[in-house]
Amino acid sequence: MLFDLTAPYTAVCLAGMCKNAGKTTALTALIRGARARGVTLALTSIGRDGEREDLVTGTYKPPIYVTGGTVFATARDLLFRCDATSEILSLTGIHTPLGEVVILRALSDGFVELAGPSMREQLASLTDEMKAFGAQKVLIDGALFRRSLCAPETAEGIILATGASLCPDMERTAADTAFVAELLSLPECGPWPNRAAGRFVRGERAFDDLSAALEAAGERLYLSGAFTDAMASLLLRRRGLPQEICVEDGTRLLLSRENYEKLGARGVRFRVRRKNTLIAVTVNPFSAHGAPYDPAAFLNAVVRRVPVPVVNVWEECACS
């Protein structure tokens, strides 16, 4: 059961490889698991994961159905979309475009729509506050393209959802998934330079500019923010690259597989200050755009490539 894999962690983030990767289904599987095990959950999300509208009928249903007792945090303007009978526990002082984030406790089962903070520190304080209201495990629905918020300071572990919607080519989907899984499993780099100033540190010096840092000597390049494709392109145009690029954690690596592999071929290794914990990968053989994959073949293709448990949550909860 997917839920049992999360047993060692009190805060888990769900990240999706693409839209319709099955993140919500994975969340539903976790909610069911928590109900079966009698664990009090808290739910929130990173920002809001887009508008969810049923295009065929035009009717709307929030996708997450919670159990009575669940603590959840959402923006004030979305409360009218939550139909679980609820008790208001706290106004957090965290403001989003949809209003202040409110913490509630569901007093009955029901549908909820989540919209939480989109800043790292806010997410961390919200997680703490929800734990203080008795939640034994906090699940964070990580929005697409905001993988960086699943960093270790917010979430102890990550569940990565992948599915046929990513690409019609199953092998490529599996390989792309394995690439992200690799980023989330990178080894640690050892002591982190104690430099307040400068985004980049190389050798004994700090730089605000990547080009200047690349001119300097030193086998390691440390970055305080994200490493992007634009930076990768800059590196690939040069000679004499650092042997190691060190980032805070794997969620800061926002570069394509292609650039990652090219840099790897040039001898560049990536390392992290704090290692992420990838708990599991969930697979969704259904695509929002075309033909589904063969479920067993897809599962195998991913299992072959990633070092963590792979779960077909559709089979697990048969709830789609």
Place this chain on the structure above:
Amino acid sequence: MQLTPRQQQDMGLPFVLDRLLPLSPLGRELKRALRPYGRAEKEALLRELNNLDRALSLQGEPALDRFLQGLMQLRDIRGTLSRLGARPLDAVELFELKRYLLLLRSLAADFERLQAKAGFEGLALRDAPEALAILDPEGSGNPAFSLRSDWSEDLAAVRGEKGALEREIARAAGEAKDALLAQRTQLVAREAAAEAALCARLCDRLSPYAPALRESMDALGRLDLLLAKAALARELGGVKPKITDRALSFTDMIHPAIDHRLKTQGEAFTPLSIALSPGAAVLMGANMGGKSVCLKTLALNVYLTHCGLFPLAKEAQVPFFDGLCLVRGEGEDGQEGLSSFGGELMAAHEAALAVQKGFCLVLFDEFARGTNPTEAVKFQQGALAYFDRSGAVCLFVTHYEAVAGKARRRFLTRGIQGLDLAEGRRMIEAGADKLSVLRRFMDYGIEEVSASAVPQRALAVAELMGVEAGLLSSIRREYITGED
């Protein structure tokens, strides 16, 4: 007594306001609106200063610490309170209201203890137990809020049905589950209607308390600002001023911003004492001897007093002024497009109008300094005579004996009277900073003198500053030629 932002800046007000730190949004709003008390508000100013004195006596009270903690949790729900009578509040607004009522209960209890000790005038904070009882009938003190089933039979009935259905849904799967979820949608709509009706009933019962709750919120804002003023007076060293009819005097007043800057350089501000009364007085003294600092310090402390803050002095007597007029040439005024002299003329013009309307403090810093000395003397003498007659309390900074001779009273910055030039030069040669050596020999204190002789110490300052030797000897020759 309004000053332009530029004058406030020049006087050093931002330094003080940056350290005035109310804890609640209501206190911060009052701080933003802080201004001198007006002509009709003398009684209110006296009350504020008395209350501030009493607030200072509360230092160390356990109830004060709790009260301050409570203020930090206070949120501005005036919008919610004003909607209370107009339309039903939703559950989140009722939560906010309940939380406020719980906070008010503890704040009011602590205020009662503080009030017993301090005896604040015109400040009251009333708890609203009846309103709290509506939202927390058992008196649990738990801030969580829900629209409870036991408050509405309709709500209890629909939730009972809904709960039974949800238990079925939890066991069902596939199409059967979808059918049950569709049924549930109907019950959710009924529940929402019953909740809305309950909200409306609760708000009907709560709305009579809205005006009193609004008053208590306003009172909390005033108390917050008052306690912030007390903390500021403790931090910077303020004293309760005596509000007089006409006399203005400070013993050992300081300018906090300059004091702070000097302390970071390992030096200290020389406290200033001055006593003025209606009519024109002059302040004379050496260049760089602190005349302008004295004027700024005086203006700032008078302004603070009129804002209901304690002036920074050992003792203060301040009359209730209708106006504070500062006439200082401060370079080009970009906004007005006026030269320094043009700016001074405008300020002098406004001061002349202000003294016709009420009792003013008028401060001139070397009026017309940018023009030629012959005309500057005439301008200063003319202004001095005009403002002397006006009944305003006036202080003119001047370098001219001809002006000083016409004043009723004369003050002198002590300056570098005790300067040992040779020792000063030795220190500078040994690597000491010229300005700090000058400051070491400069006595920034002021004293009242009878003679109008203006000390001529500019040359000594120039010598100590180590002005280029050729230039200095050329200037010195002029002194000798002049004596001839």
